[in-house]
Amino acid sequence: MEKRIGLETSIAVAEAVGLCDADVVAAYPITPQTHIVEHLSELVADGKLEAAFVPVESEHSAMSVCCGTAATGARTFTATSSQGLALMHEIVFIASAMRLPIVMTVANRALSAPISIWNDHSDIMAERDVGWVQIFAENAQEALDLTIWAFRLAEDRRVSLPVMVNFDGFILTHTIEPVLMPDREMVQAFLPPFQPLQRLDVDNPITMGPVGIPDIYPETRYAHQQVLAAAYGPITETLEEFARHFGRSYYPVETYRADDAEILLVTMGALGQTAMEVVDARRRRGEKVGLVRLRLWRPFPFAALARVLDGARVVGVIDRAVSVGGPVGPVASEIKAAGYGASRQPPIMNFIVGLGGRDVPTDDFELMFDRLGQVAAGGRVGEPVFVGLRE
Amino acid sequence: MAQSAKPKWTELAPGAAIVEPASARQNRTGDWRSQRPVWEHEKCIRCGVCVAFCPEGCVHFGQQQEGLPSADLEYCKGCGICAHECPTACISMVEEEE
Ligand code: SF4
Numbered sequence: 001m002e003k004r005i006g007l008e009t010s011i012a013v014a015e016a017v018g019l020c021d022a023d024v025v026a027a028y029p030i031t032p033q034t035h036i037v038e039h040l041s042e043l044v045a046d047g048k049l050e051a052a053f054v055p056v057e058s059e060h061s062a063m064s065v066c067c068g069t070a071a072t073g074a075r076t077f078t079a080t081s082s083q084g085l086a087l088m089h090e091i092v093f094i095a096s097a098m099r100l101p102i103v104m105t106v107a108n109r110a111l112s113a114p115i116s117i118w119n120d121h122s123d124i125m126a127e128r129d130v131g132w133v134q135i136f137a138e139n140a141q142e143a144l145d146l147t148i149w150a151f152r153l154a155e156d157r158r159v160s161l162p163v164m165v166n167f168d169g170f171i172l173t174h175t176i177e178p179v180l181m182p183d184r185e186m187v188q189a190f191l192p193p194f195q196p197l198q199r200l201d202v203d204n205p206i207t208m209g210p211v212g213i214p215d216i217y218p219e220t221r222y223a224h225q226q227v228l229a230a231a232y233g234p235i236t237e238t239l240e241e242f243a244r245h246f247g248r249s250y251y252p253v254e255t256y257r258a259d260d261a262e263i264l265l266v267t268m269g270a271l272g273q274t275a276m277e278v279v280d281a282r283r284r285r286g287e288k289v290g291l292v293r294l295r296l297w298r299p300f301p302f303a304a305l306a307r308v309l310d311g312a313r314v315v316g317v318i319d320r321a322v323s324v325g326g327p328v329g330p331v332a333s334e335i336k337a338a339g340y341g342a343s344r345q346p347p348i349m350n351f352i353v354g355l356g357g358r359d360v361p362t363d364d365f366e367l368m369f370d371r372l373g374q375v376a377a378g379g380r381v382g383e384p385v386f387v388g389l390r391e
Numbered sequence: 392m393a394q395s396a397k398p399k400w401t402e403l404a405p406g407a408a409i410v411e412p413a414s415a416r417q418n419r420t421g422d423w424r425s426q427r428p429v430w431e432h433e434k435c436i437r438c439g440v441c442v443a444f445c446p447e448g449c450v451h452f453g454q455q456q457e458g459l460p461s462a463d464l465e466y467c468k469g470c471g472i473c474a475h476e477c478p479t480a481c482i483s484m485v486e487e488e489e
């Protein structure tokens with residue numbers, strides 16, 4: 001049974017972790033992730049979640065604890081943001097390379113300097129190559145659902161990889177929305193007990209995370225690359241299974257009024273919700289515009305994305321981070337690279353928006369669609385556009 | 392590691408874990424060596440200092456000759472510590488010719 005309630009997204013995520021019966025939560029509070037960890041510590045203190053809550057002294061330690069506990073076969077959760085994720089970075093690689101199915105929420109936030117506690121995707125873009133499954137939620141329900149799903153996928157024995165569930169700091173973390181909260185029976189029916197591929201066990205000793213001499217290291221990296229790429233199948237299967245259990249469907253790439261669209265805009269994260277309104281308004285005016293919502297960031301959904309972009313006359317790609325010194329933003333860079341060498345690739349225009357919490361009103365989307373319209377009419381793509389920049 | 396023992400990427404345990412306890416013994420790591428210890432056993436007083444100081448733990452009594460120390464060259468790194476520590480200077484380091 002599901003109950004319809006109003007909840008802050010952070011609390012909804014913490015409740016979801018509780019419903020998943022996490023064994024260990026090791027986390028350090030950081031804005032805007034704090035409410036998730038706070039609420040989990042309350043659930044543990046109140047006896048509602050039988051878990052070890054480890055209040056570590058830093059994010060580096062948080063991920064270190066997570067690696068240790070996941071290696072013993074404990075269902076492990078952590079959450080972080082921005083500088084915390086950056087501090088954790090070293091161990092984030094280790095978690096995935098050791099195939100430890102940890103679930104981590106990342107409340108996306110800008111990176112310093114200047115100091116910014118506000119939302120963009122700078123933090124997660126710096127973690128692109130860490131070898132985790134990385135997925136984005138656009139609203140509270142998605143954040144809750146994908147947290148439950150993340151444990152299911154991470155622990156799938158074909159995968160056995162850690163999963164990051166991203167959602168936008170403040171825009172979602174601190175927003176109260178109506179959600180359908182499943183009960184424990186529903187979650188248990190979807191999420192079987194954790195059966196690790198291998199674990200630390202004094203009776204059957206193994207060495208996890210050994211030295212990889214030059215004779216072995218390239219093979220380990222290739223194996224990691226292959227297992228993450230091969231996770232795509234289990235990702236779609238488990239999302240379908242989630243839909244059968246809970247009635248809500250998620251896909252690696254989702255579209256909105258994109259079927260006959262000549263102009264497509266690609267978003268990742270909460271901006272997709274505002275963008276849909278602008279698409280509706282433009283559709284009412286008879287414009288063939290549509291939206292592509294990139295949900296899965298790693299493994300990158302090449303084929304699914306190519307299918308939806310095929311046929312568009314122009315594609316706009318929104319980035320919420322800057323690749324300083326690079327050609328375009330990280331998402332645009334990926335999409336351009338994915339299509340390079342294809343028989344035809346629509347012109348791709350990059351928009352950098354909403355950095356460091358700068359508001360992205362509907363007017364900004366109007367401007368982006370206007371610019372894309374000019375390109376569709378034969379205009380030049382040009383350099384990435386920093387939307388709303390005072391020049 | 393012997394050539395034939397090198398695993399393909401498909402043969403690795405998840406996360407390159409080592410699932411067989413004490414399997415490091417199978418890695419014949421002595422092939423880095425550029426020098427090897429040679430014993431003049433006539434001078435040896437069997438004090439066991441070489442056994443105690445060898446960082447590789449590869450000097451043992453009785454491996455080659457009853458009651459006398461020698462190095463297991465499948466693991467000896469040629470560091471020379473045994474020769475340096477031996478109180479009777481009965482170990483000398485000679486170049487590996489290969
Ligand atoms: S040379 Fe070094 S490794 Fe070899 S036996 Fe002597 S102390 Fe041990």
Ligand code: SF4
Pocket residue numbers: 430434435436437438439440441442460476477478479480481482
């Ligand atoms: S240290 Fe020298 S004298 Fe002592 S046991 Fe070894 S070889 Fe013999």
